[in-house]
Amino acid sequence: MKGKITIRDVADMARVSNQTVSRVINNRPDVAEETRQRVWQVIEALNYRPNALARSLIQQRSLTLGVITAGLQFLGPSQTLNGIIRQAEAMGYSLLLKELPHFHSNHSRPLLNTLLARQVEGIIWAVPEIGDNRYPIDDQLHQVSVPIIYLTMRKLPGVSTVAVDNYLGGRMAAQHLIDQGYRHIAHISGPLDWWEARQRQWGWFDTLREAGLSVSEKYSVPGDWSTASGAQAMTHLIGRYPDMDAVFVANDQMALGAMHAAHRRGYRIPDDLGVVGFDGMPEAAYFAPPLTTVSQDLRELGSTAVRQLSHAIGFDRPDDLVFEPGYISLRPELYIRESSVPNSS
Amino acid sequence: MKGKITIRDVADMARVSNQTVSRVINNRPDVAEETRQRVWQVIEALNYRPNALARSLIQQRSLTLGVITAGLQFLGPSQTLNGIIRQAEAMGYSLLLKELPHFHSNHSRPLLNTLLARQVEGIIWAVPEIGDNRYPIDDQLHQVSVPIIYLTMRKLPGVSTVAVDNYLGGRMAAQHLIDQGYRHIAHISGPLDWWEARQRQWGWFDTLREAGLSVSEKYSVPGDWSTASGAQAMTHLIGRYPDMDAVFVANDQMALGAMHAAHRRGYRIPDDLGVVGFDGMPEAAYFAPPLTTVSQDLRELGSTAVRQLSHAIGFDRPDDLVFEPGYISLRPELYIRESSVPNSS
DNA sequence: CTGAAAGCGCTTACAG
DNA sequence: CTGAAAGCGCTTACAG
Numbered sequence: 001m002k003g004k005i006t007i008r009d010v011a012d013m014a015r016v017s018n019q020t021v022s023r024v025i026n027n028r029p030d031v032a033e034e035t036r037q038r039v040w041q042v043i044e045a046l047n048y049r050p051n052a053l054a055r056s057l058i059q060q061r062s063l064t065l066g067v068i069t070a071g072l073q074f075l076g077p078s079q080t081l082n083g084i085i086r087q088a089e090a091m092g093y094s095l096l097l098k099e100l101p102h103f104h105s106n107h108s109r110p111l112l113n114t115l116l117a118r119q120v121e122g123i124i125w126a127v128p129e130i131g132d133n134r135y136p137i138d139d140q141l142h143q144v145s146v147p148i149i150y151l152t153m154r155k156l157p158g159v160s161t162v163a164v165d166n167y168l169g170g171r172m173a174a175q176h177l178i179d180q181g182y183r184h185i186a187h188i189s190g191p192l193d194w195w196e197a198r199q200r201q202w203g204w205f206d207t208l209r210e211a212g213l214s215v216s217e218k219y220s221v222p223g224d225w226s227t228a229s230g231a232q233a234m235t236h237l238i239g240r241y242p243d244m245d246a247v248f249v250a251n252d253q254m255a256l257g258a259m260h261a262a263h264r265r266g267y268r269i270p271d272d273l274g275v276v277g278f279d280g281m282p283e284a285a286y287f288a289p290p291l292t293t294v295s296q297d298l299r300e301l302g303s304t305a306v307r308q309l310s311h312a313i314g315f316d317r318p319d320d321l322v323f324e325p326g327y328i329s330l331r332p333e334l335y336i337r338e339s340s341v342p343n344s345s
Numbered sequence: 346m347k348g349k350i351t352i353r354d355v356a357d358m359a360r361v362s363n364q365t366v367s368r369v370i371n372n373r374p375d376v377a378e379e380t381r382q383r384v385w386q387v388i389e390a391l392n393y394r395p396n397a398l399a400r401s402l403i404q405q406r407s408l409t410l411g412v413i414t415a416g417l418q419f420l421g422p423s424q425t426l427n428g429i430i431r432q433a434e435a436m437g438y439s440l441l442l443k444e445l446p447h448f449h450s451n452h453s454r455p456l457l458n459t460l461l462a463r464q465v466e467g468i469i470w471a472v473p474e475i476g477d478n479r480y481p482i483d484d485q486l487h488q489v490s491v492p493i494i495y496l497t498m499r500k501l502p503g504v505s506t507v508a509v510d511n512y513l514g515g516r517m518a519a520q521h522l523i524d525q526g527y528r529h530i531a532h533i534s535g536p537l538d539w540w541e542a543r544q545r546q547w548g549w550f551d552t553l554r555e556a557g558l559s560v561s562e563k564y565s566v567p568g569d570w571s572t573a574s575g576a577q578a579m580t581h582l583i584g585r586y587p588d589m590d591a592v593f594v595a596n597d598q599m600a601l602g603a604m605h606a607a608h609r610r611g612y613r614i615p616d617d618l619g620v621v622g623f624d625g626m627p628e629a630a631y632f633a634p635p636l637t638t639v640s641q642d643l644r645e646l647g648s649t650a651v652r653q654l655s656h657a658i659g660f661d662r663p664d665d666l667v668f669e670p671g672y673i674s675l676r677p678e679l680y681i682r683e684s685s686v687p688n689s690s
Numbered sequence: 691c692t693g694a695a696a697g698c699g700c701t702t703a704c705a706g
Numbered sequence: 707c708t709g710a711a712a713g714c715g716c717t718t719a720c721a722g
Contacts, residue, residue: 004490006715017693022717032691047488052462053398053407054715058698062398072430073644078423085417085444094459097440099430114439117397143392145349227631253628260631283598286572286605288633299418351699362709367701377707399699403714 005048014042025050056119065093065309066115066123068108070100074225075253075281076298080126080151083302091310096120100127106136112144122147122309126302129153129195147312147323149305153195160312160325162305166196169294169332170203173248173276176292178211180340182246182274185213187220188233188258190250197222200250200278219244223254230254234261246274246340252284252293259287259339275339285337292340296332304328350393359387370395401464410438410654411460411468413453415445419570420598420626421643425471425496428647436655441465445472451481457489467492467654471647474498474540492657492668494650498540505657505670507650511541514639514677515548518593518621521637523556525685527591527619530558532565533578533603535595542567545595545623564589568599575599579606591619591685597629597638604632604684620684623677634683641677649673 011018016035023031024039031039042048056062065088071077081097088095096118098111108127115123125137125148134153141148141159150161177185187204190197201220208215221236223229230249234257237244249255255277259269267273269289277284280295310316312323356363361380368376369384376384387393401407410433416422426442433440441463443456453472460468470482470493479498486493486504495506522530532549535542546565553560566581568574575594579602582589594600600622604614612618614634622629625640655661657668 004715008715018715019694019717020692023692026717030691035691049458049462051402051464051715052459053402053464054698055717056698057396057398057402057700057715058717060698072427073424075420078420078426079418081423082417082444085442089444094463095442097430097442099427099434113394114397117394118439119396119398227628231631256628256631260633263633283572283601283628286576286601288605288608349699353699363699364701364710365708368708371701375707380707396699399714400701401714402699402716403701405714 004051005046007048007050010039010042010046010048013046014039061315062119062121063093064096064118064120065306066096066098066118066120067126068098068100068111068115068123069126070103070105070128072099075279077126079298080302083299083304084124084126084306085302086299087303087306091306093121093306093310103128103130104133106133108133108136109140112137112140116144116146120146121315122149122313124149124151124305124309126151126305130191131193147309149309149312151301151305155327158325160308160327162301162308162328163330164196164296164298164301164332165329166199166332167203169278169296170200170205170248171207172203172332172334173200173278173294174204174207175211176334176336177246177248177274177276177340178207178213180246180270180274180342183213184241184243184245185215185219185274186237186241186244186247188230188237188247188249188254189220189222190225190254192222197250200248204248223250223257225251225254227253227257227260230257231261232257234258235265238262238265244273246276248276248278250278252277252279252281252291255284255291255293255339256287259289259291270339270342274342277339280333280335284335287339289338292337293335294332295335297330301330304330349396350391352393352395355384355387355391355393358391359384406660407464407466408438409441409463409465410651411441411443411463411465413443413445413456413460413468413470413472415448415450415472417444420624422471424643425647428644428649429469429471429651430647431644432648432651436651438466438651438655448473448475449478451478453478453481454485457482457485461489461491465491467494467658469494469496469650469654471496471650475536476538492654494654494657496646496650500672503670505653505672507646507653507673508675509541509641509643509646509677510674511544511677512548514623514641515545515550515593516552517548517677517679518545518623518639519549519552520556521679521681522591522593522619522621522685523552523558525591525615525619525687528558529586529588530560530564530591530593530619531582531586531589533575533582533592533594533599534565534567535570535599537567542595545593549593568595568602570596570599572598572602572605575602576606577602579603580610583607583610589618591621593621593623595623597622597624597626597636600629600636600638600684601632604634604636615684615687619687622684625678625680630680630682632684637682637685638680639677640680642675646675649675
C-alpha cells in the first residue's frame, strides 16, 4: 500500500485550506480563478482522488444500489443484470452485487445485511420467486430502511414489483398454436415451485379450456429449464399423450431438447408436432427448425426496476410527490417461425 | 429516510461507552459477559447495523473488489462474472460492478476512477482484449495503487493475467478433425481484432500446416460471434472453398448458424462436413446434430482471477512473501459429439 | 473569496 | 473490564 494522498496533502502543497480544495473538486463557484488553477495543478501532480467513502459518510448519500441475484450462469438472470447495470450507470449509481448460492436459498439475510451496512440507497431483489424463498425478505422488510424493488414475482400489496406477464405469454403461445390448427396441445413447464413456471402453465391451461379443447394437468410435464430435461419431458409426453400434435415449452432451451427428442422419435416439426418456446433467445432463430417463441425483454425488466428504484429513493423527486408502490407488468411478444407453422395450413 | 441508528444510540441505551459497543460487535474478548448480553439486547431491540463505510474509513480496508466487465448480455462474460462473484463471496469480499458501454469502448478511465474512489482493494479487468481497448488501462496502470488482474489477454511483463489457452483450443479442434479423416478444414473465426479470435485461428492454421494439409487465410472467414453471422460465413465458405469437408467454428453459436446454413445447402453433417465449435455451451449437446466443441471453463477463469487478486492484495499473505505477477493459462477441453465423427470412419 | 471548527460513524491506542 | 481522546478523509455551516 502506497501512502494514500488525501485532501490535506493537496491543501498543504497548494497552500490553501482543505475546504478550498473541497470547493474546487466539487466545482463550487466561490473560488478565485487563480486559486482554482493552482489547486487543480496540485491535484493532477499528486494524482489525488477524493475518497468516496468519506464523502458518503458525511453526505449521507452513497450513490450505490444493491442487487441480489441468483443463477447468473443462466441466460435470464444475466440479461436482467445487464439491463440493471446499464440503467444504473446511466443514472450515476454504482452497483454492489450479491448472489444467492442457489435459487432456492433462503439465506438472504446476511446478503441483505451486508448491502445495508454499506449504505446502499436501494435494493433490487432480482431473484425469481421459488417456493418460499422470498419469505426471509418479507420477514424483515419492515426493518429495512431503504426501498426495495422486486423482480418477477406475484403481486403483493405495498410492495414494488416489476415482472413480465408470464400468464399472458402462456396464453399467447397456446392461442397461436390453436390458430395454426393444432388441437392436442401439450405443455412442458418449468419446475412448478417457480412462480413464472406456474403462470405460463396457467396461461396455457386457461386458453385451451376456453377454446373448448381437451386439456388436463396430465398433459403438462415439468422440466428443470435445461435442454436435457426438455428432451426427457418430451419422451414422457410421447408415451403419455399419443394424440399430441403440438407442445408449448416454457423456455427455449427445453424446447431445443424437446425438438431433439421428438425428431429422434420420428416426429416431423411442424407437420407432426408444432412447437413454441419461451424467452426469445437469439439462437432460437437457428434451431432446426427455427423456433417460434414468446420473447421477454429482460434487459427492459432490469432497467425498469432501476428507474422505479430511483423514484422510490426520491432524490430526483419533488418533495410534494409521494412514491406509490405498484406492480409493473411487461408485455411479452410472439416471434413466429417455422416450428409452429405447418406447411399444410 | 428514517433516522439511522448509530453506535451512540446503542451506547446510550445500554449505558456504556461507544467503544464497549464496538468491542461487542467485533467480538472482542475483553467485555464482561453481563455487559455483552445487555449490549446485544439493545442492538437487537434497535435493529442496529454498524455502518461499513465508517468502519472502512478508519480501518483502511473496504473488503471490496472492483470488476470491470463488458457485454454482460452474452454468455461468456456472464459465466466469468458468475465465477468471480462466487469466489469473492466465499472469500468475504463484496463486488462493485462496472460495465463498459460496449466491447470496444476505451472510456474505461471514469469507471476505473469510480472504483478507486470507492477504495476497492483490487480490480479485475474482465474485458476481452480487442484492438487497443486495453491501452487506456495500461496508460494509467502506474498511477493505480491497487493490484489489477487482467482476464483473457496476451502475456505482458509485470502484469497479472488469467486466460484460457485459446491457441491450444484451436489446435485441439483442428487436430481432432484431422484425426477423424477430414482433409479440407476451413475456419469461421471471431472478429479478428479480438485477441481470442486470433489465437484460435492461429491454432487452426499452425496445426493444418504442420500436418502438411493445404491451408490459407482464404479458408478463414470472420463472423461477429452471433448465430446469424455464422450462417453467413458458412455461405461464403461454400462459395469460396468447394473442396471443404470440415470447419472449425470459433464459438458454438456461430457453429449453430453454420450448421443451419450448410444443412440448407444440402450438406449432411458430419458425413459431408465435419463441424467443431468452441465454448462448450450446454445446449450444444442438443443441436442437430450434437456439436463437438472445445469447452472452456469460464467460471474457473473468474474464480482463479479472484484468488490471484486476493494474493496480490496480500492481507492473507505472510509478510516475507512477495506477490509475483504472472500469466495463468487454463486448459480447454474437447467434447466429442456427432458433428465431427463421420459414420464411415 | 478563504479558513477555523465541528461532525459523519466508526476504531485504535492509551489510561485507569 | 471500561471510558475519554484522537482520528480516518471528507463536507457543512459559520465567520470574516
